[in-house]
Amino acid sequence: MSADLKPADPRRLYQQIADRVRERIVSAEYPVGSKLPPERDLAQQLGVSRPSLREALIALEIDGSVEIRMGSGIYVCQPALQRVGRPAPMGESPAELMQARAAVEGAVAVIACANSTAEGLARVKESIEAMRADIAAGLDVLDHDREFHVRIAEMSGNSVLVTLVGTLFDERRSPLASAMRDRLENLPTFEAALSEHEQIYRALVSRDPLAAQAAMRSHIQAAADRWVYT
Known part of the structure; x- marks a missing residue:
């Protein structure tokens, strides 16, 4: 520094x-x-x-x-x-945000895997299919992307983690993060994220906590590479 x-x-x-x-x-x-x-x-x-x-x-x-x-x-x-002076707050650093999400959601995936239920998995799958429909219709996937992550957190059975996952994800709507998304996210990045969600889901279905953790961390790192480090 x-x-x-x-x-x-x-x-x-x-x-x-x-x-x-x-x-x-x-x-x-x-x-x-x-x-x-x-x-x-x-x-x-x-x-x-x-x-x-x-x-x-x-x-x-x-x-x-x-x-x-x-x-x-x-x-x-x-x-x-x-305009001499400091800029108005525009949200958290997207790079730091994604680092935090990888740490938190990797752990959440482990707990969710241990506590997964047929009903919970069905809700996660529903979010994946809704995201697929968004892509087919040419729509922004952000709402169903968020839903996917929150529903995994819900399977953990820990309301604090549910709130934390949602709060961290919502930083993607800050002025700074939104500007970066507008520049760097598109149909190919949406499709890549969907494929990564499917991999996470398969690990959850298999009740393999290490695979679920690895898939979640890999997904968030890939997302960071697409719209933060490009």
């Missing part, structure tokens, strides 16, 4: 990085209308990871400081010079 970024700072890391980029804009190091350095170079200059920088840049785009032009680059916008 760069020395300029403070672990004790209560703000999220992407907000700290966004502040540093904004400071360079205000100081005219990156003049209005100019193109920022390539993402890889900018990450090296700031001493941060590319996923964290990407989150910061999307946060800056949401507040109007920069414009991300796919295939062209990232350009400084006029409003940036009029």
Whole structure:
């Protein structure tokens, strides 16, 4: 981590990085209308990871400081010079969110596997089929994706875990996560997620806790790779 970024700072890391980029804009190091350095170079200059920088840049785009032009680059916008200060909260870091989900839901899958019932499994299967129908109709799968994960948590028999899984998933609706989803999720990513859900379901049906845990963690890591680390 760069020395300029403070672990004790209560703000999220992407907000700290966004502040540093904004400071360079205000100081005219990156003049209005100019193109920022390539993402890889900018990450090296700031001493941060590319996923964290990407989150910061999307946060800056949401507040109007920069414009991300796919295939062209990232350009400084006029409003940036009029907005000195910290960006408004835009949700949790998607990278940290997915890391937390992998830890929590991997454990949930183990408990759900031990407590699975025919009725609970039928509800999980129902969510998979609803997601399949969404894909066929060209709809967003987010609602049934959430339902799938929550219904697995429900099989754990632990209401705290049900609430936690739902709360973590709902961070995908935050301004930052939503902006990243809009850019990076599409029909192929939906289909990949559906296939991964089916693998988790098969492990639950087999009552194999280690396979269920591995399948859940693999799914969440794959989801992160698709819309966080791409």
